[in-house]
Amino acid sequence: MKDKTIDYILRATWQAVARMYNEEASKYDASMATGFALLSIDKEGGTPSTSLGPKMGMEATSLTRTLKSMEEKELIIRKKNPEDGRGVLIYLTDFGKEKRELSKNTVLKFNDAVRKSISEEKLQHFIEVADVINELIVEKNIFHNTHAGEVSAEKIDTDENVLEINASS
Structure with a gap:
C-alpha cells in the first residue's frame, strides 16, 4: 500500500x-x-x-x-x-x-x-498514529491550516485508488 x-x-x-x-x-x-x-x-x-x-x-x-x-x-x-x-x-x-x-x-x-x-511495537505505533489522526481531526488542524496552493496533487490514478500528494515548502 x-x-x-x-x-x-x-x-x-x-x-x-x-x-x-x-x-x-x-x-x-x-x-x-x-x-x-x-x-x-x-x-x-x-x-x-x-x-x-x-x-x-x-x-x-x-x-x-x-x-x-x-x-x-x-x-x-x-x-x-x-x-x-x-x-x-x-x-x-x-x-x-x-x-x-x-x-x-x-x-x-x-x-x-x-x-x-503484529508485534507489540508495531501495534503501539499504529495506535499512536491513529491517535494523532484523531487529534488532528478533532482539533480541526487539517483543512483550517492549509492554504490554497500549499498542496498539489501530482498524480491521480482512480483505477488504483492512488493519489500522490507533495506538499510545497
Missing part, C-alpha cells in the same frame, strides 16, 4: 473489518451495528438512548433503525428514564445479554488474531 493515500488505507481497512464483522454477525441474524450497540449498552444499568448515538458514532436515523430491529428481536427493552421523564433508557434483555457475550467474544477473537500477527 506504499503509494496509497492514508485516507484510502483507513477506509479500505475499515471496510474490510466491517465486512468481516457483518459476515460473522449474519450467521446469528445480526449485523455489526447490532453487535456494537449490544457492547455499548450498560448491561446492568441500561443506557440513555441519547448517549448511544455519540458513543457509537452513529447518526440518529441509523441508530433508530438499529434499536427498532433490536427491539423486534427482543434484544433490548426501552423504559422511561426515572430521573428524566422525557428520556428513555435502553436495557438489554437476557437474550440481549447472551448476544452481547457473543459480540464481545467476536471482538476479542479479532483482537487476539491481530495481536498474534
Whole structure:
C-alpha cells in the first residue's frame, strides 16, 4: 500500500473489518451495528438512548433503525428514564445479554488474531498514529491550516485508488 493515500488505507481497512464483522454477525441474524450497540449498552444499568448515538458514532436515523430491529428481536427493552421523564433508557434483555457475550467474544477473537500477527511495537505505533489522526481531526488542524496552493496533487490514478500528494515548502 506504499503509494496509497492514508485516507484510502483507513477506509479500505475499515471496510474490510466491517465486512468481516457483518459476515460473522449474519450467521446469528445480526449485523455489526447490532453487535456494537449490544457492547455499548450498560448491561446492568441500561443506557440513555441519547448517549448511544455519540458513543457509537452513529447518526440518529441509523441508530433508530438499529434499536427498532433490536427491539423486534427482543434484544433490548426501552423504559422511561426515572430521573428524566422525557428520556428513555435502553436495557438489554437476557437474550440481549447472551448476544452481547457473543459480540464481545467476536471482538476479542479479532483482537487476539491481530495481536498474534503484529508485534507489540508495531501495534503501539499504529495506535499512536491513529491517535494523532484523531487529534488532528478533532482539533480541526487539517483543512483550517492549509492554504490554497500549499498542496498539489501530482498524480491521480482512480483505477488504483492512488493519489500522490507533495506538499510545497
